[in-house]
Amino acid sequence: MAIRTEEQLSAFIQETVRSTPVTDIHTHLFAESFGDLLLWGIDELLTYHYLIAEMFRFRPDLPYETFWSMTKQQQADLIWQTLFIENSPYSEACRGVVTVLSRLGLDLSTRDLNEYRKYFEQFSSSEYIDRILSLSGVRSVAMTNDPFDAYERARWEEGAGQNDSRFLTALRIDPLLNGWDQAYLTLQQQGYQVAQDFSGDTIQEVRRFLQDWIGRIDPLYMAVSLPDDFAYPEASVRGRVIDECILPVAREAGIPxxxxxxxxxxxxxSLKYAGDSLGRSDIGAVERIVSRNQDVKFLITMLSRENQHELAVTARKNRNLLVFGCWWFLNNPSLIEEMTRMRLELLGGSVIPQHSDCRILDQLIYKWDHSREIIAKVLCDKYGDLFRAGWRLEEEEIQRDIAGLLGGAFWNFLGKPDPAAV
Ligand code: REL
Ligand code: ZN
Structure with a gap:
């Protein structure tokens, strides 16, 4: 059906962005079968590392060790008291908790953490997964599967990961690229004949390790996080692992x-896992890796705001590069809006505007609620411009485009149908 007025256009865009199911291409969430790796509930929400860092800013006299020696519940109490009672929770990470509590139907006027705790006790993990996926409108999420984690490896050996198609797999290989001096020992323990100095069959054995894990978990892609000084090509262990192991395996397996x-x-x-930061990176490294390996697909996100424009332009030049998400410190409304606007202007719908990076299941609600609102706002402007120029749109065309942004572009890039699509 054709859209006739600008008001109708905006209302239709907002409703479609709100109701279109999402494929969330990068999270740290896990299916129930992964046991303790699946995090949910109010104490997990409050002890999210984003909030830990924010809490310490308001408690200059609190020794780091005092906080780290507390139980999770005590930590959550302190964070609640500091960020929600003694201050107003308008930072994005705090606002996220408020959105979650509100959408779960809890009474925000009481501000009673113990009352909120009781609410979560009524659910089993599996009921809670259903509830959160339904409330957030997320159809499937990619996990971050780490073959270097002994607990997770044990879950795979028990057959985890095979019975919940809403949780997709992604093979995360940071230690291979960022910590070879330890990683080679883990590979040896898993039966691979690798040497610290890369002698002998090391290259073939690293490839075999990757191939075995690809065979075991059938990942959508292989993934790594890299430092701000990432260089490519590079005469280093990382450079060799990329060129001689990862790229050949990605090429052969046909995964990004x-x-x-x-x-x-x-x-x-002292902030432990809340102690990471960011730096601007060299876009030249990205240009070279994607353009010299055109038969490999690359999904790329960058953490510095300053890299965003050049990354989008690099994607214009290289169709084997799909830009994704507003990652971590960029996942704030002002930056999401700026980046989404710029990306849609440079790349149209050939981009994945957002991923959630959720570590706690409940966060799917706020990360997607907040992002959907911004994506809809930007789309209203973009379609509005077209409308005022005289371009008339069918509802089905808008639905098609939004389905692309919220998942379809990802599946097209992979060259696979979305297994969860009905
Ligand atoms: O996947 C990553 O490396 C990062 O997204 C995480 O390490 C980070 O801690 C995450 O919570 C950011 O959102
Ligand atoms: Zn992440």
Whole structure:
């Protein structure tokens, strides 16, 4: 059906963005069969590392060790008191908790954390997964599957990961690229004949390791996060692992290599896993890796705001590069809007505007609610421009485009149908 007025256009866009199911291409969530790796509930929400970092800013006298020696519930109490009671929770990470509590139907006027805790006790993990996926309108999520994690490896050996098609797999291989001096030992323990100095069969054995894990978990892609000083090509262990192991395996398996570039790990180790930061990276490295390996597909996101424009332009020049998400410190409304606007202007619908990076299941609600609102706002402007220029749209065309942005473009890029699509 054709859209006749601008008001009708905006209302239709907003409703379609709100109701179109999402494929969330990068999260740290897990299916129920992965046991303790699946995090959900109020105490997990409050102890999200984004909030830990924010809490310490308001408690200059709190020794780091005091916080780390507390139980999770005590940590959550302190974060609630600091960020929600003694201050107003308008930072994006705090607002996220408010959105979640509100959409779960909890009474925000009480601000009673113990009351909220009771609410979560009524659900089993499996009921809660159903509830959150339904409330957030997320159809499927990609996990971050780490073959270097002993607990996760044990779950795979028990057959985890095979019975819930809403949880997709992604092979995460950071230690191979960022910590070879330890990683080679883990590979040896898993039966691969690798040497620290790369002698002998090391290259073939690293490839065999990757191929075995691809065979075991059938990942959508292989992924790594990289520091801000990532260089390519490079005469280093990382350079060799990329060129001689990962790229040949990605090429042969026909799966993309996902690069998340720009992390400065542990700038403040006292903050533990909340202590990472970011830096601007060299777009030249991205240009070279994608253009010299045109028969490999690359999913790329960068962490620095300053890299966003050049990354989008690099994607214009290389169809084997699909830009995705507003990652981590970019996942704030002002930056999501700026980036989404710029990307749609440069790339049309050949982009994945957002991923959630959720670590806690409940966060799917806020990360997608907040992003959908911004994506809809930008689309209203873009379709509005077309409308005022005289271009008339059918509802089906808008539905097609939005389905692309929220998942279809990803599946097209992979060259696979969305298994969860009905
Ligand atoms: O996948 C990654 O490397 C990052 O997204 C995470 O390490 C990070 O801690 C995450 O929570 C950011 O959103
Ligand atoms: Zn992540």
């Amino acid at each position: 290599f996902a690069l998340m570039i720009g992390v400065k790990r542990q700038v403040n180790p």
